[in-house]
Amino acid sequence: xxxxxxxxxxxxxxxxxxxxxxxxxxxxxxxxxxxxxxxxxxxxxxxxxxxxxxxxxxxxxxxxxxxxxxxxxxxxxxxxxxxxxxxxxxxxxxxxxxxxxxxxxxxxxxxxxxxxxxxxxxxxxxxxxxxxxxxxxxxxxxxxxxxxxxxxxxxxxxxxxxxxxxxxxxxxxxxxxxxxxxxxxxxxxxxxxxxxxxxxxxxxxxxxxxxxxxxxxxxxxxxxxxxxxxx
Numbered sequence: 662x663x664x665x666x667x668x669x670x671x672x673x674x675x676x677x678x679x680x681x682x683x684x685x686x687x688x689x690x691x692x693x694x695x696x697x698x699x700x701x702x703x704x705x706x707x708x709x710x711x712x713x714x715x716x717x718x719x720x721x722x723x724x725x726x727x728x729x730x731x732x733x734x735x736x737x738x739x740x741x742x743x744x745x746x747x748x749x750x751x752x753x754x755x756x757x758x759x760x761x762x763x764x765x766x767x768x769x770x771x772x773x774x775x776x777x778x779x780x781x782x783x784x785x786x787x788x789x790x791x792x793x794x795x796x797x798x799x800x801x802x803x804x805x806x807x808x809x810x811x812x813x814x815x816x817x818x819x820x821x822x823x824x825x826x827x828x829x830x831x832x833x834x835x836x837x838x839x840x841x842x843x844x845x846x847x848x849x850x851x852x853x854x855x856x857x858x859x860x861x862x863x864x865x866x867x868x869x870x871x872x873x874x875x876x877x878x879x880x881x882x883x884x885x886x887x888x889x890x891x892x
Contacts, residue, residue: 712738721865723826730825730862731842731855739853741766744773744803751802752781762839762856765806772853774806777839781805817844817854825862832859 715736721729742751742763751763755778765774785805786797793804813835820828820842832840842855 717861718865720867721825721862723824723829723866725825727820727823727825727828727857730828730865731820731857732861733855734853739764739856741770742776742802743767744801744806746802747798748781748786748800748802748805749797751776752778755781761858761860763802764853765802772809774803774808775812775839775841776802776806779838780807812841814841814843814851814853815857817842820855825866828857829859829862832857 713736715733717732718725718729740754740758740760740763742754742765744765744767755761755763761778763776764772765776767773786800789800789804790796793799815831828840832838838859840857841853842857843851844854845851
């Protein structure tokens with residue numbers, strides 16, 4: 662192409678916009694005729710923001726897909742906490758957001774561990790105080806959380822082909838009330854995708870349980886499911 666000659670695209674843009682990249686008078690006139698500006702308003706004091714929500718089925722069976730009882734972090738905002746946060750402040754955050762688990766992150770937002778209500782309300786705080794002294798106000802999240810090196814996780818591709826019964830059996834075998842699900846791709850070796858909660862699963866199964874030690878939780882679920890099947 663000779664110097665100074667316009668390409669077909671440049672020529673078309675010149676017709677539409679005059680100088681390439683700048684709307685011409687015709688386009689501005691068309692926009693003013695067909696599109697009216699919206700009415701703007703002032704943001705009110707105390708305005709909040711909308712958070713993504715995931716609507717799980719109200720009732721499930723052991724044969725339903727495991728995804729029907731998984732809190733999917735692509736659909737909901739995960740609630741996080743820093744390792745140096747006081748335990749009591751973390752507990753207050755759980756109550757405020759209505760959750761039983763908090764992901765513990767470092768300053769680069771990498772996962773350091775998991776904190777659950779069982780960690781806070783169970784024996785961990787007392788054991789820490791017996792060893793280190795002090796009061797409950799001195800306990801930090803890092804003192805009672807389950808650290809990353811001790812966290813066992815499920816792979817998302819396995820969860821996708823599993824049922825609710827498989828997840829309950831997995832939690833019972835591991836002696837835990839919660840399980841994290843990770844997905845892997847070329848950009849991230851592992852990324853937390855979801856969380857399972859025994860109490861959430863029990864609620865969707867229609868089982869009323871008390872938040873106690875892990876063994877009793879699963880015993881109550883099993884007993885209740887037997888009663889339901891016999892009803």
